[in-house]
Amino acid sequence: MATRPARLFLPGPTEVHADILAAQAERLIGHRGPEISALLESIQPRLQKVFQTSNNVYISTSSATGLFEAAARSSIDRRALCCVNGAFSARWAEVVEANGKPYDVVEVEWGEAITPDLVADALDRAAYDAVTVVHNETSTGVTNPVGDIAETVRDKAPDALVLVDTVSSMGGIDVPVDGWNLDVCLTGGQKCLALPPGLSFAAVSDRAHTRATTIPGRGWYFDWLVFQRYLEKWQTPTTPAITLLYALDRQLDRILDEGLAARFDRHAVMADHVRQWSLERFDILAPEPYRSDTVTAVVNKRSIDVEAMNRYLTEHVDMIVSNGYAKLRDRTFRIGHMGDHTVPEVETLTAAIDAFLET
Amino acid sequence: MATRPARLFLPGPTEVHADILAAQAERLIGHRGPEISALLESIQPRLQKVFQTSNNVYISTSSATGLFEAAARSSIDRRALCCVNGAFSARWAEVVEANGKPYDVVEVEWGEAITPDLVADALDRAAYDAVTVVHNETSTGVTNPVGDIAETVRDKAPDALVLVDTVSSMGGIDVPVDGWNLDVCLTGGQKCLALPPGLSFAAVSDRAHTRATTIPGRGWYFDWLVFQRYLEKWQTPTTPAITLLYALDRQLDRILDEGLAARFDRHAVMADHVRQWSLERFDILAPEPYRSDTVTAVVNKRSIDVEAMNRYLTEHVDMIVSNGYAKLRDRTFRIGHMGDHTVPEVETLTAAIDAFLET
Numbered sequence: 206m207a208t209r210p211a212r213l214f215l216p217g218p219t220e221v222h223a224d225i226l227a228a229q230a231e232r233l234i235g236h237r238g239p240e241i242s243a244l245l246e247s248i249q250p251r252l253q254k255v256f257q258t259s260n261n262v263y264i265s266t267s268s269a270t271g272l273f274e275a276a277a278r279s280s281i282d283r284r285a286l287c288c289v290n291g292a293f294s295a296r297w298a299e300v301v302e303a304n305g306k307p308y309d310v311v312e313v314e315w316g317e318a319i320t321p322d323l324v325a326d327a328l329d330r331a332a333y334d335a336v337t338v339v340h341n342e343t344s345t346g347v348t349n350p351v352g353d354i355a356e357t358v359r360d361k362a363p364d365a366l367v368l369v370d371t372v373s374s375m376g377g378i379d380v381p382v383d384g385w386n387l388d389v390c391l392t393g394g395q396k397c398l399a400l401p402p403g404l405s406f407a408a409v410s411d412r413a414h415t416r417a418t419t420i421p422g423r424g425w426y427f428d429w430l431v432f433q434r435y436l437e438k439w440q441t442p443t444t445p446a447i448t449l450l451y452a453l454d455r456q457l458d459r460i461l462d463e464g465l466a467a468r469f470d471r472h473a474v475m476a477d478h479v480r481q482w483s484l485e486r487f488d489i490l491a492p493e494p495y496r497s498d499t500v501t502a503v504v505n506k507r508s509i510d511v512e513a514m515n516r517y518l519t520e521h522v523d524m525i526v527s528n529g530y531a532k533l534r535d536r537t538f539r540i541g542h543m544g545d546h547t548v549p550e551v552e553t554l555t556a557a558i559d560a561f562l563e564t
Numbered sequence: 565m566a567t568r569p570a571r572l573f574l575p576g577p578t579e580v581h582a583d584i585l586a587a588q589a590e591r592l593i594g595h596r597g598p599e600i601s602a603l604l605e606s607i608q609p610r611l612q613k614v615f616q617t618s619n620n621v622y623i624s625t626s627s628a629t630g631l632f633e634a635a636a637r638s639s640i641d642r643r644a645l646c647c648v649n650g651a652f653s654a655r656w657a658e659v660v661e662a663n664g665k666p667y668d669v670v671e672v673e674w675g676e677a678i679t680p681d682l683v684a685d686a687l688d689r690a691a692y693d694a695v696t697v698v699h700n701e702t703s704t705g706v707t708n709p710v711g712d713i714a715e716t717v718r719d720k721a722p723d724a725l726v727l728v729d730t731v732s733s734m735g736g737i738d739v740p741v742d743g744w745n746l747d748v749c750l751t752g753g754q755k756c757l758a759l760p761p762g763l764s765f766a767a768v769s770d771r772a773h774t775r776a777t778t779i780p781g782r783g784w785y786f787d788w789l790v791f792q793r794y795l796e797k798w799q800t801p802t803t804p805a806i807t808l809l810y811a812l813d814r815q816l817d818r819i820l821d822e823g824l825a826a827r828f829d830r831h832a833v834m835a836d837h838v839r840q841w842s843l844e845r846f847d848i849l850a851p852e853p854y855r856s857d858t859v860t861a862v863v864n865k866r867s868i869d870v871e872a873m874n875r876y877l878t879e880h881v882d883m884i885v886s887n888g889y890a891k892l893r894d895r896t897f898r899i900g901h902m903g904d905h906t907v908p909e910v911e912t913l914t915a916a917i918d919a920f921l922e923t
Contacts (some may be wrong), residue, residue, distance in 0.1 A: 213593075221592055223589075227589045233569065235572060266761075270784070271625075271626065413595055424659075426630045427658070
């Protein structure tokens with residue numbers, strides 16, 4: 206193990222700028238005083254800009270999986286359709302199940318994409334009041350066409366809420382929440398937003414609020430209505446992770462200073478580079494046109510030893526990448542090109558992998 | 565508002581040492597790699613020492629209210645008895661209700677204590693499989709006799725799980741989890757453990773685990789069995805608040821270097837000073853012998869303006885205290901003497917309040 210950790214080119218948590226890390230070291234403020242309200246009031250419109258929405262964006266002290274639970278309990282009443290094409294979409298279905306909500310699954314192989322046609326067929330077969338879909342499957346590097354899927358749901362099942370996980374896309378890939386008419390759009394901080402982990406976020410539509418009012422047993426910690434009640438007085442329901450809010454406050458400025466369009470472009474250029482590099486040396490798990498701009502699952506057809514590669518990368522360029530996820534652990538390795546990573550950094554990384562391949 | 569926040573003598577979040585705040589600024593590590601497992605494995609026995617337990621202590625990225633939900637869903641099956649004598653014990657009952665669990669309340673006025681006799685009477689009237697009690701009511705400065713209450717529950721209802729909130733006592737008041745035979749003992753980081761908020765902790769007994777296996781619909785994010793499954797491989801179920809774990813790692817050393825007995829003694833001396841000072845000038849909401857060693861709710865019989873007092877304290881000694889909680893907002897103000905506060909600091913604080921009273 207290196208004396209200090211290498212820079213993270215994982216599919217999250219990703220590398221966080223030193224000034225954002227340092228922001229956490231500022232002194233604490235009370236969680237019910239005017240300072241925290243001023244902070245939350247200042248954060249909200251910037252979060253809404255990042256989410257491209259006029260919906261309220263709730264801040265949860267939890268990982269994004271907690272918001273899977275929120276969506277399951279506050280937004281599913283009768284029966285959900287869960288789109289599954291990787292580990293995290295499968296986990297969402299598992300969370301729906303664990304919360305006792307009826308659901309069916311529309312599933313494709315890990316590495317494939319969920320298409321609007323698949324969803325349309327499923328919606329023809331049964332009645333659903335919610336559809337869950339993961340925009341960008343961190344486990345496989347597949348980006349599902351959520352805009353088109355959302356439109357399909359509106360057409361075929363107008364009363365169904367569209368619940369979307371953008372954990373590894375929000376802030377790195379264009380997600381126009383209002384443009385796509387998403388009812389719940391959730392994400393975590395530690396991926397494309399390049400924050401230390403511990404906060405997650407959900408933009409929740411008026412429709413989703415109305416639905417929540419009619420669902421019993423929503424719980425408390427992850428109830429949209431509880432979030433809303435406290436947001437209205439610029440508070441959070443419980444003591445939030447205050448030092449992570451300091452980091453968020455500073456990082457939102459960095460993101461908006463760069464500009465969303467420039468940020469998405471940078472991710473696209475990083476991804477293009479990694480994809481071209483991968484195709485020349487290995488293969489890519491995801492098919493066109495569903496290859497993610499934030500994470501590439503490289504098919505490890507040379508059977509390289511990822512641990513040995515990471516030791517080499519740590520020593521030579523102070524970087525590490527990730528093994529494959531779960532059942533893809535050995536078949537792939539994953540390169541995260543997200544958050545505040547730069548094109549030169551990604552070029553340095555792939556050049557160093559090339560050097561490793563020649564050892 | 566001061567250009568920087570004053571030192572917090574609130575009943576949480578409390579002041580955190582600069583080196584603990586700075587620990588958060590260390591670079592991130594992956595959440596599934598060997599470094600995080602080494603960290604979690606090193607943290608666990610030290611947490612167990614603080615909790616005085618051989619039970620596993622789970623680390624949750626959430627506020628402690630999230631663990632109210634865990635206890636409600638994973639530990640209550642048929643019907644709970646909720647002991648209510650303040651805002652947080654009332655919230656626990658609200659969380660039990662929001663999770664659809666049947667319950668009854670045994671309640672006394674805010675500022676009074678729950679006694680073993682009250683609990684015994686309630687257990688005579690109906691059958692319960694769990695009892696919830698808050699050890700130290702942050703809203704009122706009352707410490708309930710949890711050791712005796714737990715013994716009463718064992719006598720009268722041997723199958724009932726004893727679920728205890730030690731949010732504002734763990735690390736400041738003696739809580740021998742194994743000695744008291746507590747089934748679930750939960751706390752948050754931002755009170756007597758003097759950590760930045762965002763992590764909470766629960767020591768869960770074998771009995772509570774066995775119970776959980778028979779309860780359907782436990783959810784996922786706060787399911788004891790999910791916590792256990794990941795702890796067994798030195799992981800957390802989802803990406804944890806890694807930078808807060810760095811702070812925890814360092815602060816556990818500070819706590820154990822001081823020693824639990826010395827830490828409890830320091831809290832007792834701070835509390836004695838504040839109590840004597842309060843009785844000479846005001847009154848104390850809590851009756852003897854239930855006055856808390858970590859927070860004192862002072863009866864504001866002089867009707868002093870707490871905001872004006874905090875402005876004065878900020879300017880003169882860089883400290884603030886808290887107004888009363890909810891319905892006690894104007895009737896009391898609260899002094900937190902918890903975490904890493906020292907006796908000289910508390911003396912400085914009360915002397916400064918005296919100076920304010922003479923203005």
